[in-house]
Amino acid sequence: MTTKQRSRGSRPTSGDGPLAALLAGHAGPHDHADHGAPKVLVARSVADDHERWAGLPGRVVDDDKLGRSVRECSDALEVVATRSCDPSLLRALRDHPPPLLIVVGAVDPELESELGRLGRGRTRVLGPNAALLLGPSAGEQGLAPVACAAHVDELARLCRALGPTRLAIAPTPAWLPRWLGDPRLSAHDVVGYVPAPALELGWIDWLEQLGERELRQLLVPLGVPSVDLDRPNSPQLAPATVAHALERLIGPTYPAPQVLALLHEAVRRHLDARVPGSAVAAARPLNADPSHHDPAALALWSQARRALPRLAEIVGMQRPDPDLSLRIPTAAFLAQRGLLRIRESERLLAGGLEPLEFDDSQLELIDRADAVLEGAGEVLSDHESKVVLRGHGVEVTRQAFANSASGAASFADKIGYPVALKALSPDLRRKRELGAIELDVQNAAAVKRAYADIVANVEERAPMIQLDGVVVAEMISPGVDLRCGGLRMAGGAVAMFAHPVVNAPNEPILARSPLTPIDALLLAEAVLATVPVPARRRASDPDVTVFARLLLRIDSIFRHTGDRLLSIDLAPVRLLDGEREYVTLDARIVQRPHLEGE
16 A cells, blocks of 8 residues: 555555455554554444454544544555444545445445445445454464355354354455455355345356365355346346356255355365365264164154155255254255255266367358348347357257248158248247147148148237248157257346246246356256256256257357347257257347447
8 A cells, every 4th residue: 555645536446455454463453552554443333343343453443533533544544444424434434435444333325325436436335234253264263164144143143053254244245256366265165145236247257266166165145136038138137147156056055054054064074075084074974874863853854855845856865965964954954955966066077078169061051150140130030040050050950931831831741740830030939829830730731721820820910020931840859848048248248048948937047158168067957957857867867968068059159259149049949868969949049230240
């Protein structure tokens, strides 16, 4: 920090200065002496509140003198911690905005908005109703985790469940990943909750730097926004993508402190047990031997299985896991699903996936796909979309375009019966509801009748729709239907998405593009884990690598076309148990207007 006086509001925000000041321990919590320039100023009411401020260094001043102290310290400050902001302190903060302001009390919305504008928005504000607690260093209690929560009382419950923590913070701020990447904290696990307002893309940047250490992070998103897959550039896309990134290794987790504490303990035990001579390995629970079960604990475990039958039928949930403590049996049951997902994620991380390869024969098809995009409108028809997909190696139905009943019958004869007929229009989405699709058509005469029916239904029920003709396509044998693709986010990045097509509510699972092979495997596994097939992992279950390669191919289209595309939607793609691993049944690509595109 320079001591040169800067103009009002011009002070830049330091990258890790506040964290360094908080962890450095320059002075005790009640040290009034001026030994060098103070970096942390703490109001006395804050310093005395051990539920919100404990173990942290700082120069303590009376609350009514905090504004004057801020002016005196000026640019030497990194952190100001206060319970509230009186007019004197607020004026001082406007003139000398610190990199970090912590407010442990409640403030009204108008003041909260005013604090958010400090330093022209460059001051980070933690709070209102904040807590920041410093625990033992690595040498005192090992690598104690970092804990975070949406509320102070929630943080207190989490800390009691976890035991000693290196740092505990609430409410979880969107900028916390920058602190977690600091060498002072980077070796510590992170356990806690990330509320919806804090779900910013910086979390994904932090996760991507962790490598295998990502397996140890247990962050539960709270308030995941719902996403409309028909709306590119939706403001909900980015936070929803971050939420799914946080849980991509453990899946959705019940947000109870004891569940997180037991799961964190089990994951550490599972990972550390592979290290020769590990103390954790020597302290494994005795769950592996049923004779060592406490009967009362086992009874509660069994009751949890009865109460949650869909969870209980998952392979691996039939008995307590040896890495999980049964001190709280019901919490252990809820945590075990996350532990199973961790192990499956670990297997995927170890196995990997070969990157995509394109040979010279593919280049001609890609050129044709580019030509279709160049000549198409903003919304491509199903037929145009499939030409683009086929150009990039995505399997689509064998089909042909017809603009007459006789032409449709002729194409059907070539494709082979049975066939499906559907209206061709970039504006038509609900084909089945409008009578714009006919399935399992068996012969030429039936094809002609189906063609006439489709045209008549569209003209009657959607007269404003542009009908370009009818597509004749092969019928595909039954399989697992999924919807997948990608959507452009408001900031320009792309969110890949996928979910099963089932007669039950389910949310899309998202991942930020560009996808690595590991990203694709984890996304594919997360989606297939939600397919309602009892006891997955049978020989006939969908192959996660097949779906992962499809996701990589969709992602490659976005990479190849730059920022031209707004969305790619395969709705559905069908995973098959046979020589053809999957087939895209319907597709829709939306691109920017040509005046905006490159």
